[in-house]
């Protein structure tokens with residue numbers, strides 16, 4: 782898929798009635814490669830109830846191509862009860878449940894989904910955007926670094942078999958050119 786094909790895909794907010802099993806299946810498919818490398822992300826095996834809970838607890842966006850859901854991302858928090866101290870702080874949001882259909886990866890759709898979340902944060906006066914990912918996911922960590930994130934902490938979630946790195950981006954600085 783080239784970048785023009787990616788532009789034919791619509792990104793819109795999640796809405797009640799969107800198929801949860803379809804989103805779960807997309808997540809399992811997208812995260813299968815990470816699971817095969819031994820990084821057991823929750824999204825690689827979560828059930829539909831978990832997908833729904835994670836979608837509606839935050840602001841979720843879907844990428845849709847000809848009525849098929851081909852990408853997803855959710856923006857969360859801040860949560861006063863969050864395990865990671867950064868995620869408890871006012872003005873901090875983090876994103877997750879982030880995936881693009883493997884058949885469509887590498888053509889700019891993931892970046893568009895991410896940019897939707899960053900734009901949403903800037904409009905809503907979020908000062909810091911954060912994320913967590915497996916500390917061994919070197920390529921992903923490099924991708925986020927390239928997008929302006931810095932490693933700020935580590936956390937061990939109960940639901941994963943790996944230690945995570947927490948990364949954060951200061952949104953008070955002007956947006957860098959695409």
Ligand SMILES: CC(C)(COP(=O)(O)OP(=O)(O)OC[C@H]1O[C@@H](n2cnc3c(N)ncnc32)[C@H](O)[C@@H]1OP(=O)(O)O)[C@@H](O)C(=O)NCCC(=O)NCCS
Pocket residue numbers: 811812815879880881882885886887888889890891892893913914915920921924927
């Ligand atoms: C991460 C993911 C959503 C990116 O989607 P995508 O459509 O392939 O991303 P894009 O084509 O927009 O590429 C975005 C950029 O990251 C790079 N990139 C994409 N996927 C990458 C990966 N897995 N590792 C390293 N770099 C990656 C691209 O070269 C591109 O670079 P640029 O910003 O300089 O242009 C997708 O690879 C995916 O679903 N992965 C499995 C699930 C996952 O790992 N989610 C994140 C967990 S923290």
